[in-house]
Amino acid sequence: MERYWNKDIECMPREEMKKLQDERLAAQVKHVYENVKYYRGKMDEMGVKPEDIRSTEDLHKLPFLSKADLRETYPYGMLAKPLSDCVRIHSTSGTTGKRVVAFYTQNDVDMWSECCARAITAAGGTNEDVVHVAYGYGLFTGGMGLHDGSHKVGCLTLPMSSGNTDRQIQFMRDLHSTILCCTPSYAAYIGETIRDMGLTPDDLDLKAGIFGAEPWTEEMRRSIEQSLGIKAFDIYGLTESSGPGVAFECCEQNGMHINEDNFIPEIIDPDTGEVLPEGEVGELVFTSITKEAFPLLRYRTRDLCVLSRKKCSCGRTLIKMAKPMGRSDDMLIIRGVNVFPSQIETVLIEQGYSPNYLIEVDRVNNTDTLDINVEMNPDQLSDKIKDMQDQEHKLAEAMKLMLGINPKVHLVSPKSITRSEGKAVRVIDKRRLIDFPKK
Amino acid sequence: MSNVKQISVFLENKPNQLTGVMKLIKKSGINVRALSIADTKDFGILRMITNDTDKTCDVLREAAYPVKVTEIIAISIPDAPGQLSRVLDTLGEQDVNLEYLYAFTGTSDKAVSFVLRVDDADKASAVLTDAGIIQLTENDIADL
Numbered sequence: 001m002e003r004y005w006n007k008d009i010e011c012m013p014r015e016e017m018k019k020l021q022d023e024r025l026a027a028q029v030k031h032v033y034e035n036v037k038y039y040r041g042k043m044d045e046m047g048v049k050p051e052d053i054r055s056t057e058d059l060h061k062l063p064f065l066s067k068a069d070l071r072e073t074y075p076y077g078m079l080a081k082p083l084s085d086c087v088r089i090h091s092t093s094g095t096t097g098k099r100v101v102a103f104y105t106q107n108d109v110d111m112w113s114e115c116c117a118r119a120i121t122a123a124g125g126t127n128e129d130v131v132h133v134a135y136g137y138g139l140f141t142g143g144m145g146l147h148d149g150s151h152k153v154g155c156l157t158l159p160m161s162s163g164n165t166d167r168q169i170q171f172m173r174d175l176h177s178t179i180l181c182c183t184p185s186y187a188a189y190i191g192e193t194i195r196d197m198g199l200t201p202d203d204l205d206l207k208a209g210i211f212g213a214e215p216w217t218e219e220m221r222r223s224i225e226q227s228l229g230i231k232a233f234d235i236y237g238l239t240e241s242s243g244p245g246v247a248f249e250c251c252e253q254n255g256m257h258i259n260e261d262n263f264i265p266e267i268i269d270p271d272t273g274e275v276l277p278e279g280e281v282g283e284l285v286f287t288s289i290t291k292e293a294f295p296l297l298r299y300r301t302r303d304l305c306v307l308s309r310k311k312c313s314c315g316r317t318l319i320k321m322a323k324p325m326g327r328s329d330d331m332l333i334i335r336g337v338n339v340f341p342s343q344i345e346t347v348l349i350e351q352g353y354s355p356n357y358l359i360e361v362d363r364v365n366n367t368d369t370l371d372i373n374v375e376m377n378p379d380q381l382s383d384k385i386k387d388m389q390d391q392e393h394k395l396a397e398a399m400k401l402m403l404g405i406n407p408k409v410h411l412v413s414p415k416s417i418t419r420s421e422g423k424a425v426r427v428i429d430k431r432r433l434i435d436f437p438k439k
Numbered sequence: 440m441s442n443v444k445q446i447s448v449f450l451e452n453k454p455n456q457l458t459g460v461m462k463l464i465k466k467s468g469i470n471v472r473a474l475s476i477a478d479t480k481d482f483g484i485l486r487m488i489t490n491d492t493d494k495t496c497d498v499l500r501e502a503a504y505p506v507k508v509t510e511i512i513a514i515s516i517p518d519a520p521g522q523l524s525r526v527l528d529t530l531g532e533q534d535v536n537l538e539y540l541y542a543f544t545g546t547s548d549k550a551v552s553f554v555l556r557v558d559d560a561d562k563a564s565a566v567l568t569d570a571g572i573i574q575l576t577e578n579d580i581a582d583l
Contacts, residue, residue, distance in 0.1 A: 376449055376482075378505035383447035383486055383556065384538055385477045392481075410481040413451050414505055 002251065002314050005121035005153065006114070009261050010316045014309075017317065021264055022055040024289035029053040029062070032295050035080040038073050039065070039297065056264060059287060059298070060275050066300045070100045070240065079103055081293045091139040092239045102239050103293040109148065111290050115237075115245030115259045116149020122250045122257075122314070123208045123233040125179050127154030130205075132177035134168055134186060135213065136422045137161040141243025142213050146181040149245065155179070162186060162421040165193050176205040184216035184224060184232075185424035188355055191227025192419075201229025210235050212244050214424060215324060215342050219349035221253075234323060240299055241286050247321050252313055255320035262290045265321060266298070267307055281306050284321065304331075332361055332427065334368045337405045341426045344372060347398045352377055356417045362430040369408070372399065376411040443513045443577050444492040445473075445554065448485040449505040452478060460485060460504065467498045472580050473513075473543035473554055486541075488513070488554065490581045512555040512563055513575040515545060523553070529570040530555075535563045545583055 004010045012020075030050040033040050042063040043049070052061055070078060079086075081103070088104040104112070125131065131150035135142030143161055150157040158177060160168055168190060171177065180187060187209055194204070206228050212235035221232045236256050237244035246263050247256035258265050267282040268275055276282045284303045288295050303324040312320060325340060332339045345355050358373040374395060382388055388411065396409040418425075450456040457476070464471060474487040489495045492508060499506045516522040530537060536558040545552045552575065557563040567574060 376505060378449070381447060381449050381484075381505045381507040383445065383484060383507060383509045385479060385484060386538075388449075388482070388484065389479060411449075412481070413449065415503060416451070 003121050003124070003126070004316070005118040009259075010118060010257070010318060012261075012317055014317055017260055018056065020261060021289060024261075025056060025059070025264065025287065026050075026054055028287075028289045028295055029297065031292075032080055032297055036078060036295075038069070038077045039063070059264065059266065062287075062298050064273060064285065064298045064300050065296050067100065067240075067302070074099075075101050078294055078296065080295050081105055086293050089139075090141045090144070090239050090243060100240060102242075104242075105292045108242065108291050108293055111262055112145060112242040112245060113148035113152045115242065115248070115262065116145050117152040118149075118259065119210060119233070119235050119245050119248030120146070120149050120153050120155065120179065122248055123179060123210050123231070124251075125150075125153055125155055125208070129153075129155045129178045130158060130176055131155040131179045131181060132158045132160055132168070132172060132206075134160045134162055134180060134182035134190070135244075140213075140422070141237065141239050142181075142183070142422075145237070145243035145245055146210065150181075165190060165421070169194060169197065169199075172204055172206065178205050178207050180206055180209040180228070180230070182209075182211060183213050183420070183422060183424070184211040184220055185214060185355075185420045186422065187211050187224045187228065187232070188220065189419045189421070191224055192354070195227060201227070204229065206230045208233060210248075212236055213422075215330065215340075217342050217346045217349070218323075219346050220355050223349055223355065236321065236324070238286075238301060240294075240296055240301075241288050242291065246286065250312065250314035250316060255308060255312075255322050257312070257314075257316050257318035257320055258307075260318050263288055265307055265319065267305070268300075270300075270302075270304075278307050278309060281325070284324065330427070332359075332429065334361055334370050335405055337403065339370070339403050339405070343402050344399065347395070347402050348374060351395055351398055352380070353395070354414070356419065356424075357426065358417050359427045360430065361427065368431065370403075370405060371408045371410060373410050373412050373417060375414045375417055378414055443488060443511055443554075443575065443580060444508050445486050445488050445511045445556075446492060446495055446499075447507045447509065448487075448499060450476075450483050450485055452480065452482050456483075457485065459502075460499065463498050463502055464489070464495065467494060469495050469498070472583055473541070473552070475539075475541035475554070477539065486554075488543075488580055492577075509556070510560060512557065512560060512567070513552060513580060514555060514567065515550045515552045515573045515575055518549055518551045522551075525570075526553075526555075526567070526572055529566055529572070530557065530563055533562065533566045535559055535566060 033050045086103045092100045133146050137143030209230045209232045233249040235244045237246040247258040249256045264287040266285040270283040284301045305324040306322040308320045354375045360371040362369045392409045399407045470490045472488045476483045538556040540555045
């Protein structure tokens with residue numbers, strides 16, 4: 001039987017939820033307009049007053065916010081509460097530039113942990129569970145987010161943080177961890193390490209995993225599920241809107257339910273900013289309607305995905321977002337073709353290779369080059385060079401079919417590509433150092 | 440048929456790769472009898488025959504090297520003009536395809552030894568026996 005953390009909200013009829021959203025949105029716009037000078041300026045520029053926003057239908061009238069705005073207003077420009085009301089700061093990893101810092105009041109922290117509690121419950125977690133949090137703790141939201149959610153559910157919480165994989169596995173075995181929370185790439189690495197130690201999933205008590213903070217594919221999900229003997233659930237979030245738990249997966253494992261009582265999603269055309277109808281692929285935009293300290297309205301996530309209101313078998317009425325195809329930040333434009341690292345991962349797992357890979361993009365004589373380093377599969381080692389080169393060619397062919405451009409595939413030694421304990425670094429784009437214009 | 444085991448190891452084509460393998464072999468007191476490397480731009484396949492195949496594989500696998508064992512044919516022929524040509528003709532006449540070969544030294548200065556990797560080892564072995572070409576066994580090589 002499906003369990004809910006907050007059935008009233010998670011299964012609320014749509015009309016009621018819409019009413020709740022309308023009320024919260026109107027109050028939030030007023031709160032922001034009165035307290036955030038930067039956003040007030042943007043609204044005034046467009047001639048929009050708080051009174052103009054009465055319901056979700058009016059949302060499109062509001063100006064967008066982007067990462068650039070957050071950089072411009074760093075660190076206090078988006079703050080809507082006095083610092084004396086704030087209790088916590090988190091920050092983005094800053095991989096795509098200057099860091100963004102986000103502030104939380106106690107209510108904000110409570111809302112966030114409520115969202116994570118819903119995710120843990122949807123993954124089957126109860127107060128009988130031992131939740132093993134191997135996300136990094138600290139400024140990164142992953143560790144603290146799942147940690148607080150686990151507390152809320154009443155699970156026994158293991159604040160492992162990331163790294164020291166042997167110790168992670170020892171604790172998992174000695175203390176019978178049942179739910180693992182970390183990045184998917186670290187989950188894959190833990191699975192690999194368990195196999196290398198001569199252990200099987202039967203040596204562990206894990207039953208579920210909650211993985212997020214980076215894009216991952218269905219193929220990777222299956223591979224992690226097998227290597228750890230678990231059901232793997234996706235979780236979505238971003239520091240700008242709180243952290244993990246903005247959306248979470250249910251037993252259907254087919255898209256993530258957005259916590260609509262706190263976040264209103266929209267899908268827009270990334271070029272024109274126009275709102276797209278349900279079912280179309282576009283950039284995901286979130287409006288936080290309950291956050292107090294750092295309330296972002298119409299924040300552009302750069303994540304490309306699809307929304308769906310189709311009835312879900314789990315009983316939740318919360319709208320679902322498909323697994324993002326990747327942040328538009330992750331998207332590489334190579335010889336004019338859009339390439340997502342997740343596409344490369346899909347091919348590798350299909351062909352029996354490790355999902356650890358390294359993409360190198362460069363520009364030689366004004367032409368983009370794409371090199372993919374792939375760890376060879378020891379089971380496919382042949383004494384004949386011809387066979388080994390066939391493997392490279394076959395992989396390059398499969399990549400070409402998937403990507404539409406011809407990459408160079410290089411087989412490298414197993415385990416020679418650095419394993420990630422947090423967010424994996426998969427791409428080295430050397431072009432940016434020279435003349436690649438960055439958005 | 441001959442049952443000589445050859446060990447293949449995957450190595451990246453960059454400095455200090457072969458030395459890593461050889462250090463392990465030295466430490467384990469293993470003696471290499473025959474060796475060759477086939478190289479590509481990205482990687483090489485080290486092929487070798489040692490005096491203790493099982494131990495060699497264990498040591499290398501322990502150190503996480505991708506290792507594979509294949510059976511090859513080892514022959515010993517007189518060190519004289521035209522001898523290798525005779526072997527190749529014998530195989531060619533019977534449509535046996537040679538994938539690769541490499542030479543190694545035995546104890547005699549009047550004979551030279553070769554590793555032959557063919558597509559059909561059973562057939563090649565029979566053909567060579569019929570032609571009176573001496574095939575070495577694993578023991579022969581270990582005792583060299």
